Amino acid sequence: xxxxxxxxxxxxxMEVRCxxxxxxxxxxxxYFDDKKKxxxxxxxxxxxxxxxSGKQQIICFKRFYICTSCIQSxxxxxxxxxxxxxxxxxxxKTKTLTAKRKEALDRLHQAMKENPETSQKKLAxxxxxxxxxxxxxxRNIIDS
Numbered sequence: 001x002x003x004x005x006x007x008x009x010x011x012x013x014m015e016v017r018c019x020x021x022x023x024x025x026x027x028x029x030x031y032f033d034d035k036k037k038x039x040x041x042x043x044x045x046x047x048x049x050x051x052x053s054g055k056q057q058i059i060c061f062k063r064f065y066i067c068t069s070c071i072q073s074x075x076x077x078x079x080x081x082x083x084x085x086x087x088x089x090x091x092x093k094t095k096t097l098t099a100k101r102k103e104a105l106d107r108l109h110q111a112m113k114e115n116p117e118t119s120q121k122k123l124a125x126x127x128x129x130x131x132x133x134x135x136x137x138x139r140n141i142i143d144s
Contacts, residue, residue, distance in 0.1 A: 101137075104129070108137050 010030065012022065020041060022028060031040040048055050049067040057068040097105070104127075111123055118126070124134040 101140075104133070105137055105140060108134065109141065 017023075020043075022041070022043070026043055026046065029042045031042065032038075033040055047058055047065055049058060049070055050064045051070045052067060054067045054069070058065045059068065059071065107127055108123065108129075111126055112118075115123065115126070120134045120138060121131050123129075124131040127134070129137075
């Protein structure tokens with residue numbers, strides 16, 4: 001395959017146009033990358049809705065075309081995205097405890113029962129843990 005430069009412009013073979021989804025009505029711009037020795041094809045956005053591909057009542061918003069019905073449904077999209085974010089946040093919070101952490105939590109809980117007025121630093125000395133580890137385990141107890 002080769003590209004040919006004719007009187008009217010650059011002739012792109014049919015196979016390449018099919019792969020790049022370049023129909024005759026699609027406006028394009030071409031750049032040549034010296035380092036990669038490649039031609040880059042930039043397709044201008046078509047005047048159709050970004051979400052539903054509709055062509056009625058189109059508004060251009062930040063270089064994208066959106067129809068009025070999709071704009072009206074954007075609050076529903078926001079609600080959907082917020083629900084997904086909440087679900088992701090809940091998945092992060094529900095981490096499973098490793099055996100080592102569970103054992104350390106049990107030992108810390110027992111030591112806290114036996115020494116209720118003891119500081120975290122003293123608990124760390126009693127259990128043989130680092131103070132930071134006791135602090136982290138304590139936050140784990142409070143969160144659960």
